[in-house]
Amino acid sequence: MKILEEYGIEEDPRLKIxxxxxxxxxxLCIVYSLTTLAMDWSIGMSKPPQEYSYILGFPTWFFLGxxxxxxxxxxxxxxxxxxxxxxxxxxxxxxxxKGKEGK
Amino acid sequence: MExxxxxxxxxxxxxxxxxVGITVYSGRIMAAVKVDKYVADFYTAGRGLGAVVIAMxxxxxxxxxxxxxGGPGLIWQLGAAFALIGVAQVFMNFYxxxxxxxxxxxxxxxxxxxxxxxxxxxxxxxxxAVVIGTVIVMFVFLGAYASAQFVGGARILEVMTGFPxxxxxxxxxxxxxxxxxxxxxxGTALAILVQGSIMTxxxxxxxxAGVHHMGGVEATFRTIVERTPDFVTPSxxxxxxxxxxxxxxxxxxLCIAVLPHGLMSTMVYKSTKALHRAILIGGGxxxxxxxxxxxxxGVAGRALSPELAVPDYNLPFLAFASLPPAVAGxxxxxxxxxxxxxxxxxxxxxxxxxxxxxYSTYIKPNASAALMKKVTMGATAGIGxxxxxxxxxxxxxxxxxxxxxxGGLASAFFAPLLAMYWPRGNQYGxxxxxxxxxxxxxxxxxxxxxxALGMDPIAMSVLLSIILMVVVSLLTPKPSxxxxxLFWGKSKx
Numbered sequence: 001m002k003i004l005e006e007y008g009i010e011e012d013p014r015l016k017i018x019x020x021x022x023x024x025x026x027x028l029c030i031v032y033s034l035t036t037l038a039m040d041w042s043i044g045m046s047k048p049p050q051e052y053s054y055i056l057g058f059p060t061w062f063f064l065g066x067x068x069x070x071x072x073x074x075x076x077x078x079x080x081x082x083x084x085x086x087x088x089x090x091x092x093x094x095x096x097x098k099g100k101e102g103k
Numbered sequence: 104m105e106x107x108x109x110x111x112x113x114x115x116x117x118x119x120x121x122x123v124g125i126t127v128y129s130g131r132i133m134a135a136v137k138v139d140k141y142v143a144d145f146y147t148a149g150r151g152l153g154a155v156v157i158a159m160x161x162x163x164x165x166x167x168x169x170x171x172x173g174g175p176g177l178i179w180q181l182g183a184a185f186a187l188i189g190v191a192q193v194f195m196n197f198y199x200x201x202x203x204x205x206x207x208x209x210x211x212x213x214x215x216x217x218x219x220x221x222x223x224x225x226x227x228x229x230x231x232a233v234v235i236g237t238v239i240v241m242f243v244f245l246g247a248y249a250s251a252q253f254v255g256g257a258r259i260l261e262v263m264t265g266f267p268x269x270x271x272x273x274x275x276x277x278x279x280x281x282x283x284x285x286x287x288x289x290g291t292a293l294a295i296l297v298q299g300s301i302m303t304x305x306x307x308x309x310x311x312a313g314v315h316h317m318g319g320v321e322a323t324f325r326t327i328v329e330r331t332p333d334f335v336t337p338s339x340x341x342x343x344x345x346x347x348x349x350x351x352x353x354x355x356x357l358c359i360a361v362l363p364h365g366l367m368s369t370m371v372y373k374s375t376k377a378l379h380r381a382i383l384i385g386g387g388x389x390x391x392x393x394x395x396x397x398x399x400x401g402v403a404g405r406a407l408s409p410e411l412a413v414p415d416y417n418l419p420f421l422a423f424a425s426l427p428p429a430v431a432g433x434x435x436x437x438x439x440x441x442x443x444x445x446x447x448x449x450x451x452x453x454x455x456x457x458x459x460x461x462y463s464t465y466i467k468p469n470a471s472a473a474l475m476k477k478v479t480m481g482a483t484a485g486i487g488x489x490x491x492x493x494x495x496x497x498x499x500x501x502x503x504x505x506x507x508x509x510g511g512l513a514s515a516f517f518a519p520l521l522a523m524y525w526p527r528g529n530q531y532g533x534x535x536x537x538x539x540x541x542x543x544x545x546x547x548x549x550x551x552x553x554x555a556l557g558m559d560p561i562a563m564s565v566l567l568s569i570i571l572m573v574v575v576s577l578l579t580p581k582p583s584x585x586x587x588x589l590f591w592g593k594s595k596x
Binding site: 003004007009010011012013014015017018019021022024025026028029030032033036037040041044045048049050052054056057058059061062065066067069070071073074077078080081082085086087088090091092093094095 | 191193198202204208333334338352376390524582590592595
């Protein structure tokens with residue numbers, strides 16, 4: 001953010017938070033992708049389909065990867081959104097020079 | 104023509120009748136809007152949309168015929184590999200809103216943005232090449248995407264009920280054009296509520312009925328393993344490579360956040376509370392639709408029908424085999440809802456780009472409010488008719504066109520959108536990224552697959568577009584102070 005200093009611009013704290021939340025979202029997206037792909041591929045390709053074992057009627061890799069994994073990560077999403085993500089005002093500008101202080 | 108399953112067709116028409124009601128109702132609301140506020144209200148619905156509408160707008164807007172028709176079709180064709188690809192999309196609401204919701208929500212209120220094009224226009228110093236490139240990419244890829252949707256829906260209606268393709272297309276395509284033209288985003292949002300609900304009901308019923316019809320979950324899988332064992336492996340009956348599957352995870356996971364019709368929601372939600380709740384509601388909906396409908400019905404359909412003329416028939420065949428015709432009609436309505444909700448938002452997005460960013464910026468900057476109202480409605484109807492006309496030449500596999508369209512849109516827009524968070528990015532970087540990414544993707548997809556290194560070209564084209572954005576920006580002057588103030592600053596100067 002060197003460029004903001006050069007121009008002498010004070011960053012909007014809400015947009016700073018937005019940036020952090022963007023990084024968290026990207027992070028979760030990448031962890032979810034890697035976990036699911038790696039787990040499913042390593043379990044599912046380890047033996048021929050005729051020898052698959054089943055959990056609740058699903059082949060093991062299918063149950064873990066297609067049903068459990070998305071649900072577990074959904075819990076992480078719920079945690080992030082309810083506990084970590086911040087509420088903020090959507091007023092265009094925080095402090096208008098002429099009027100009174102924004103929210 | 105010979106109509107089979109009149110009861111199913113009846114349910115389908117009842118669903119269309121509700122949408123006609125919405126057209127009339129929202130048309131009345133829009134008719135009461137003052138003429139000078141008309142255009143802004145038409146495209147943003149006063150930026151006051153709540154959690155449920157926003158959740159459904161993203162979920163039903165991004166889950167199209169791909170989730171309800173093409174997905175089960177590809178599972179039938181490629182095997183469980185496509186189930187593994189399908190779960191990439193389940194957090195689409197989180198990706199769209201978590202990555203861009205707050206930033207775009209605030210900036211859109213600063214610059215009064217109606218679409219992605221507005222954002223790019225202000226972020227990239229009102230550069231003409233950026234605006235024109237963005238509009239072209241949106242028009243070409245969203246147009247192809249939207250028209251593929253109509254095709255899929257009308258064809259299914261014809262196959263399942265004997266209702267002629269032409270009239271099917273005219274009927275429910277026509278309704279989309281009507282409610283977008285007369286109701287703007289308000290009509291579209293109301294329709295999405297109905298469509299999303301039908302999609303949810305259809306998913307719930309079909310998931311249980313389909314699997315039950317095949318004798319339960321384990322029996323379904325064992326039936327398939329006996330016939331085609333490879334179907335149930337992560338690599339599937341088509342023996343897809345891990346690299347190829349990973350590249351489609353990029354398409355449906357990482358890149359789904361940058362589609363213009365999904366991003367529409369980030370400009371029109373009313374509060375961050377609504378935004379957070381929309382992530383949770385949307386997550387639940389997409390989980391149900393993807394795992395319950397696309398994946399479980401796709402697998403059950405494969406167990407039911409080892410032979411199909413066209414893979415996309417998988418889901419409707421399962422519906423009519425496992426349910427009484429009137430209830431199976433709900434499945435047809437669910438498919439239609441998935442299609443219409445997507446096309447509706449797309450029409451609004453394309454129309455906004457043409458009216459605000461092309462017409463009122465370059466063609467007639469000082470048009471009167473009354474004229475703008477006419478242009479807005481005319482352009483929306485016109486685009487609907489064009490998309491609709493394209494649908495009369497039917498492409499073969501629906502999902503492939505969707506993958507192509509997402510790829511093209513993401514290749515062009517991923518890097519310029521990320522630079523909403525990178526102050527040093529400038530218009531020259533954006534031009535290089537938009538055109539470079541798109542051209543590389545089209546070449547890799549259509550003419551020289553070898554440059555994609557065994558994957559869908561999306562991975563390479565997004566990477567290339569990010570590199571172009573960074574390198575070209577660093578070699579050219581930094582953005583103006585006004586732009587930085589607008590996109591990062593705390594107070595108006």
